[in-house]
Amino acid sequence: MASSSLSRLRDIARGTGASPSPTDARVETPAPGGVRELTYAPVDEEGLPLDPRLARPDGGIGDLPGARLDTTAHGPCVVVEHLYEPDHHHGRLRVEACGTVCLDDTLDLLAGRELRPRQPRLGAAPTRLVYFDLETTGLSGGAGMLAFLAGVGEWTPAGFRTTQFLLPSFAAERALLHALNAYLGDDAVLVTYNGRTFDVPVMELRGEMQRVPQVVCDVPHLDMLHAARRLWRMSEEGDRSCKLTHLEESVLGVGRVGDVGGFEIPARFFQFVRGGSAAVLEPVLMHNRLDLLSLAALTAHAQQLVRDGRDTPPSGATAFGLGALYERGGWIDPAIACFRAAAADHWQTRDLRRAAARSLARLLRRQRRFAEAAEAWQQVLQLGGRPQVLREAREALAIHHEHRGGQLEEARRHAEAGAAQAIGRGEREDFTRRLTRLERKLARATPVAPLWND
8 A cells, every 4th residue: 555545544543634535445334323344443653553451551451460561662561470489389399499400411411402502693601591482372373373472481599480471462562572582682591392393483483574583593492392202202101192281290290270271372362452351361371381380390300310310220111211312412321221221120011111122222232232232132022012123133133143143043043033024025035145145154164974984
C-alpha cells in the first residue's frame, strides 16, 4: 500500500481525517445493526497495533502475581520473577542441588562438546549456566508461530530464580526479544531440553523476522535431551520414553498435580491477547517454571552420576547409558567398567545385558584387547537374540580364533554357525570364503599318516 494511503487510513482511524467517499471500494460496509465488519485499530509510529491495556497503570497484568511491566526502547515487556529457596524440595532432590552444577569436563561430557571455547564468539568467556524453555502458540513451526513466553532459570545465592518474559500483545515481540538478549548477555551457557531442535530454531526465526539477532543462537549450548536418552532410554526410569515430564517423575520423583496440558497452552494465550484476564496465564507460567526447575534438577543429577561413575559404576541399566556417554567422550576405562557392570547385572533384562556386552566387545576390540573382546562376544552368544547380532558375534569370534588365537577348529565352528544363520547372498559368500580358507589351513596343519610301518 502506498504511503499516502497508509497515512490516510491512520488519519481515519484516529478520527483526524476526512471520511472516505462511499464510492471507495476499499471502505468497509456497515453491517446490519450498525456494527462494522472491519475496524481499524490504532497503531504506533511504526505502524504496529497498540494494546489499550498497556495504557493502564498495571499494564493489564494486575491479575498475575509477581508480574511487572518493564519499558524498553522498543516497547513494553511483561517480566515475572519467582524464587525457589534452597530448602525447597523438588521430588527427591532439594533445590540447593541445582547449585552444584558447574562448568567442568563432566558437563562437557554431557554436552558432547566443549562448552568453554578458547575463543568465544561473543568476546567473553562463559561463566553462567542459564536454563531456557519456551512456550509457543503451536508446535508445527513456520512464520506464524510465536514464542509468547521465554522462561529463564538461573542459580543464585538466594536460590533458583526463574525470570519469565511474557508477550503482552503481538506488537510487543521486538521488546521481548531485546529484553531477553539484555538478560542473557555474552557470558551465558544455555541448557535446554530439546532446545537444539525446537527452542533455538524458533528464536532464530523470530529474531530474523524482527531483525533482532538472538543471543541464544550463539552461546554454548547443552541440550540435555541427548544426554538423557543415553542415560535412561534403556532403563526402567526411561522406559524407552525420555520426555521431561516422564523423567522428572521416574528419576526425580516429581508428580505434578493440576498441571495445564500442552494442547491447552496456546488457547490460554489467545484468550489473554483478545482481552481476557491475565489470570488465565498463571497455570502456563507455573508449567514453564516447573519445566525449568526440573531441567536444572535433572542436569544436576546427571552430572553427579558422571562424577561418581568414574570411580564406581552405578547399578542397574544406568550403567549402560553412562558407559555410552563415557565412550562418546573418550573416557575409555570408565566406559569399560560401566559396560562390564551392566552386562554382569543378572537383575537386568537379557536385551540390556546383550547390548552392554556387545558395546563392551566393540570397545575392547578397538582398544586391541582382543582376548577380553572375545570373552564379551562369547557372552553375547550366550544371551542369544536377533540373528544379525549373533552373526556379528560369530564372525568376530571366527576372526579372533583364526588370526589371533590359533584355534582353527573353533574358528571353523563359528564360521559354520554363521553361514547357517546368514541372510542374503553377501553374508553367505563371506562365511563361505572364510570356511574355504579355514579348510585349507586345517588340511595343511593335519599331519599325513605313513602308508607302512618299519
